[in-house]
Amino acid sequence: MSVLAGARVLDPDTGETTRADVRLDGDRIAEVGPALDGDPRVDCSGGLLIPGLIDCHVHVAFPRPEPLPRSARILEAVPVLRGLLARGITTVRDAWGADAGFKHALRSGWITGPDLLVSLRQLGPTGGLGDSWEPPAGAVDHFGDPSLPDPLFDGPDAARAAVRRMVRAGADWIKVGASGAMRAVRDGVDVRPTDDELAALVDEARRCGRDVLAHAHTSAAVVSAARAGARSVEHGTFLDDSAVAALSDAWYVPTLSPISTGEFADTHRRSLRLAAEAGVRIAAGSDLAPRPHVDLTTELRLLASVLGDAAALKAATSEAARLLRLDDDRGRVEPGLRADLVLLDGPDLDVTDISGRVRAVWHDGNRVRSS
Structure with missing residues (x-):
């Protein structure tokens, strides 16, 4: 189980971000919370994790x-x-x-x-x-x-x-x-x-x-x-x-x-x-x-x-x-949902140049891009 550690995590429904780790298990998010154990660990410090x-x-x-x-x-x-x-x-x-x-x-x-x-x-x-x-x-x-x-x-x-x-x-x-x-x-x-x-x-x-x-x-x-x-x-x-x-x-x-x-x-x-x-x-x-x-x-x-x-x-x-009737499967960073995630540089929500901020992308739990 890999752990994405050190980022702030966006709740898109409230617009709020919280410092938390995200543990992945296969193609699913297994847990979201502080100081999670797991290996390998991916250093996401200084970044913002948002849903795919x-x-x-x-x-x-x-x-x-x-x-x-x-x-x-x-x-x-x-x-x-x-x-x-x-x-x-x-x-x-x-x-x-x-x-x-x-x-x-x-x-x-x-x-x-x-x-x-x-x-x-x-x-x-x-x-x-x-x-x-x-x-x-x-x-x-x-x-x-x-x-x-x-x-x-x-x-x-x-x-x-x-x-x-x-x-x-x-x-x-x-x-x-x-x-x-x-x-x-x-x-x-x-x-x-x-x-x-x-x-x-x-x-x-x-x-x-x-x-x-x-x-x-x-x-x-x-x-x-x-x-x-x-x-x-x-x-x-x-x-x-x-x-x-x-x-x-x-x-x-x-x-x-x-x-x-x-x-x-x-x-x-x-x-x-x-x-x-x-x-x-x-x-x-x-x-x-x-x-x-x-x-x-x-x-x-x-x-x-x-x-x-x-x-x-x-x-x-x-x-x-x-x-799209997919909200029971994706669209938020929550346990049980699909491990579709994007790591952005910096903790803020600014979308002016969001493609330039992308550090890493996970799709179905697989890392498909890293800067």
Whole structure:
């Protein structure tokens, strides 16, 4: 049993830190407390131990805009996953792009990376965000991969069938485009599912033992998705009071990183502030798709600029685990939970350059990085 000795340990729910040792037994935390015995001992003095970080919105295998063979999308994901784990991100939820084969490769040890939950494709109606029709070319499938099924539906019954296709192909979560992309919203051509379609989709996901995450930029889309029962609403760029009220039973994953500059950046931050002041549960997600890639270390800095450092870390640890229904397994530094841990230089909670502070990372009790 190894002991991580001499650090301060973060309780992400309170934001408080306590001087304590952490004893690991295999892939679990066995004990947390002062002056623990065990060998080998890892000197963590002067540092801060936090739970492994959780990114609730990534795209590790999103297609590039230029035409490339399908293998390029898959091979690019290998260093992306490896880099995420090295920076202390030990669990991710992929929100469109990775198939069940990535999970198999990670479990088999062919590649290294965080634990991965997949949603495969983004479901949506004809003309919505999941539709690959691109005028004047017509139908263009950027994936062209049978492991990523057809995401389109029109009508409640077709929405149920689309959910079943994703579950059959190994989806852990069901993703729906409750609004279009930012460009469609801006141009006034936002094609959205009907409330009946959303209700059927969420109901079918529950019947299949799955939860729904909903891409939604506009207030109207957020309200529709939340009232239908989506467990999390992503982006929420244009929240108003009605959208915040609808989010009382859902998590908000704001994904500030992709539009941290530009015309909607201030609006997005105001939406996050409005949600936080209303007590909406907030979980962290980076929206890894844009290139060059940004990841959770960037998102944490942006969240902290609105919420503060402690709340940003909570959003990326214990609260993210609750959203993903993994809070009985990870997200805190407590006995019995997974030994997913990150050792940061210095005892403070500052997330301005959290990747530069990483001294060591443990995943499933195994040390995967040391500086």
